[in-house]
Amino acid sequence: MAQLVSIDRPDSEAQRIAGERRSQHLVTAFVITGLLFMLLPGTFLGVWNLLNITQEHGPASISQAWLQAHGQAQIFGWIGSFILGIGFYSLTKMQSTRSFPARAAWTSWVLWSAGVLLRWLGGVTGDAWRIVLPLSALLQLAAFVLFFLSVRRHRPESGAAKLEAWARIVIASTVVFLVGLVMNAILLFHQAVVAGTPELPHVLDQQFVTLAVWGILVPTIWGFNARWLPVFLGLPKPSARTLYAACNLSLIGIVATCLSWLPVAMVAFFISAWLAVDALHVWKPAIHPPKVVNVDPRFPWFVRFTYVWLVIGTVLGMLAVIWDTSGGIWGASRHAVTVGFVAAMVFAIGQRILPAFCGMRILWSTRLMFWSLVLLFAGCFLRVLSEPLAYQHLWAPAWKILPVSAVIELTAVTLFAVNLGMTLAQPPAHLRNRLASAAPE
Ligand code: HEM
Known part of the structure; x- marks a missing residue:
């Protein structure tokens, strides 16, 4: 038996390395796709929309489809592309994985990229939207089902240690992701059959956005934070019970939003954010030295600061229920959560982990990492401050600040993309060292 094990080992080791390489290529493809979507269809269109809103002094006149x-x-x-890429990559780290599900993973990447591209084109151009939008939803759903089945097939063997809280939360948000894509398909098929335009009715759209943000993005981040913050920031182990309570409250908030009980929903999100802060100990002192090699040394403070934005976003949500008459306080609330919390967290943690996931590389520039985060926070601050003041007609000069915020955020996003792009263009760390030592003096 002992002999068998020793004969088997080189084979399984070679298989493991080959699987790791394949998953690195795949996560790189998902990351590049995500960066492209972030830059052009995402941020550039967001900036364009904001410039038009500023020119018209209100959001009513611009295209809801855009x-x-x-x-x-x-x-x-x-963010969805990043989640799928990291999810597939994680499969190679699971105990039961014998081989990387390369065919399913690459098919999923093709379907996903085509689906999100068609969704964007259908909304922006309006061309053949009755066919393009439902087709986009089906492609996204098919891609995600492939991902979901691969994850299920490769889950840890029975007998392996009990799932930890972070893994349960990530799995739960993956299930909500699937539910979200099914609902997206139902909404877009319904739209194609009964409606006259590609834009979803405002209330339905906002309910769907709430599901996507509070059911998928925020809990996925909490799950991965529970796994990584004790390691990267040296924080105490998270409290599983409090984190489950935070997730349950965010689900209650989503249900309340769908029932149009907005005061209940906003209070639920507010308490949920505080519970997450408490559970993850984000604002408590570290008990171990943080791991800041190859990243900006202020990385732990950036991560902590994202939670300030999460709480501000939920406070603005409660204020919006009472005072909003223009969409400005709602917009500021959503922006604080999506940019101040979600995007900034991806900038911070992404630049920490993705270079390694995408082939054991080292981040190209820690200085660009610093500036991308500082500018993102600065742009977010100007936007969240000026949007309610401008839209609610409380202070006219705020209209002049909004475009400035958009340009600062666009710069931040570009720096992030350049830094990751250059990182991926560099050879892996071990090859760099070998090349450096082989170079003539
Ligand atoms: C980085 C620069 C960004 C700019 C300039 C920008 C701009 C805008 C603007 C002008 C709106 C219209 C609503 C309003 O009046 O507030 C909007 C809506 C929205 N933004 Fe952004 N945004 C940015 C980043 C993001 C990010 C990073 C996310 C998500 C991760 C995001 C998600 C959304 C969502 C979900 C909506 C609502 C869309 C809907 O009503 O269906 N935005 N954004």
Whole structure:
């Protein structure tokens, strides 16, 4: 038996390395797709929308289909692609994985990229939208089902240790992701059959955005934060019970939003955000030294600061229920959560982990990492401050600040993309070292 094990080992080791390489190529493809969606269909269109809103002094006159296309590109085109890529990559790290499901993974990438691209094109151009939008939903759903089945097939063997809280939360948000894509398909088929335009009715659209943000993006981040913050920031182990309570409250908030009980929903999101802060100990002192090699040394503070934005977003949500008459406080609330929390978290953690996931590389520039985050926070601050003041007609000069915020955020996003792009263009760390030592003196 002992002999068998020793004979088997080189084979399984070679298989493991080959699987790791394949999954690195795949996660790189998903990351590049996500970056492209973030830049052009996502942020550039968002900036364009904001410039038009500023010119018209209000959001009413601009195309709702374009607003919705921007939101879809950011949530599904960018963050969704990152989630799928990291999810497939994680399969190689699971105990029961014998081989990487390369065919399913690449098919999923093709279907997903085509689906999110068609969703954006259908919304922005309006060409053949009755066919293009439902088709986009089917492609996204098919891609995600392939991902879901691969994850299920490769789950840890029975007898392996009990699932930890972070894994349960990530699995739960994956299930909500699937539910979200089914609902997206139902909404778009319904739209294609009964409606006269590609834009979803406002209330339905906002309910769907709430499901996507509070059911998919936020809990996925909490799950991965529970896994990584004790390691990267040296924080105490998260409290599983409090984190489950935070997730349950965010689900209650989603249900309340769908029932149009907005005061209940906003209070639920507010408490949920505080519970997550408490459960993850984000604002408590570290008990171990943080791991900041090859990233900006202020990385732990950036991560902590994203939670300030999450709480601000939920406070603005409660204020919006009471005072909003123009969409400005709602817009500021959503922006604080999507940009201040979600995008900034992806900038911070992404630049920490993705270079390694995409082939054991080292981040190209820690200085660009610093500036991308500082500018993102600065742009977000100006936007969240000026949007309610401008839209609610409280302070006219706020209209002049909004375009400035958009350009600062566009710069931040571009720096992030350049930094990751250059990182991926570099050879892996071990090859760089070998090349450096082989170079003539
Ligand atoms: C980085 C620069 C960004 C700019 C300039 C921008 C701009 C805008 C604008 C002008 C709107 C219209 C609503 C309003 O008046 O507030 C909007 C809506 C929205 N944005 Fe952004 N945004 C940005 C980033 C993001 C990010 C990173 C996400 C998500 C991760 C996001 C998700 C959304 C969503 C979901 C909506 C609502 C769309 C809908 O009503 O269906 N945005 N954005």
